[in-house]
Amino acid sequence: MGRAVLYVDGMNAYHGIRSKYGREFLWLDWFALARQIRAQDEILAVRYFTTIVAGEPDAARRQETYLAALTAHRPEVQVVRGRYQKKTFKCRSCGDRWTCACDPPVAFRTYEEKLTDVALAVAMVKDAAEGYGDTSVLISTDSDLNPAIVASAEIAPERTIHLACPPGRQPPSRTFPPNVVPFLISRAHLAASLLPDAVSAGARTYERPEKWR
Known part of the structure; x- marks a missing residue:
């Protein structure tokens, strides 16, 4: 039995699962999923990195x-x-994603996720350097995390690093050190790892949103 620490890239996992299965598995119990995909390990921690969506009050x-x-x-x-940071783009040339035919050009506002990848990468490398657990499980296929994967693998070559690819995402094509092992999270894993439809916490009850059923 090993001792595993899981790192979940919430937005990457969300978009992968939704692209494959719609909203069926969004009400997910990540600790239960950790036990599904690493049944032979003691789960030391599940760290879930996410950002509340901006500009969409109902979704938030x-x-x-x-x-x-x-x-x-x-x-x-x-x-x-x-957190999300506002970004403004002005249309510049025909064919650009943020263009229009207006004169003067219209400015488009969007939001960019900040800090999430950095926080995940730092936590992953820190745990590897300090020997917290002997197995890392990263749930993401975001290539921005590749330097953290490589650094963790080189700092602790005896540590196995599993890249758990969410449904709807493909394993990375690049070559990693030999102690980095990719695999796919299956539909069966997700189906066995849902939260109860209603979760009570003291006087509060949190119910699965109708849109997520």
């Missing part, structure tokens, strides 16, 4: 309800929040 409320239900049901899950 669903996300807050989910995080409250998750942490109430699974206090073992540590939620680490980033």
Whole structure:
């Protein structure tokens, strides 16, 4: 039996799962999923990195309800929040994503996720350097995390690093050190890892949003 630490890239996992299965598995118990994919290991920690969506109040409320239900049901899950930063683009040339035919050009506003990848990468490398657990499980296929994967593998060559690819995502094509092992999270893993439809926490009850059923 090993001792595993899981790092969940919340947005990468969300978009992968949704692209493959719609909203069926968004009400997910990440600690239960950790036990599904690493049944032979002791789960030391599940660190869930995410950012509350900006500019979409209904979606943000669903996300807050989910995080409250998750942490109430699974206090073992540590939620680490980033933030969204506003970005403004002005149309510049025909064919650009942010263009229009207006004169003068119209400015488009969007949001960029900040801090989440950095926080995940730092936690992953720190745990490897300090020998916290002997197995890392990264749930993401974001190539921005490749330097953290390589650094963890080189710092602790005796540590196995599993890249658990969410459904709807492909394993990375690049070559990693030999102690880095990719695999796919299956539909069966997800189906066995849902939160109860209603989670009570003291006087509060958090219910699975209708849109996520």
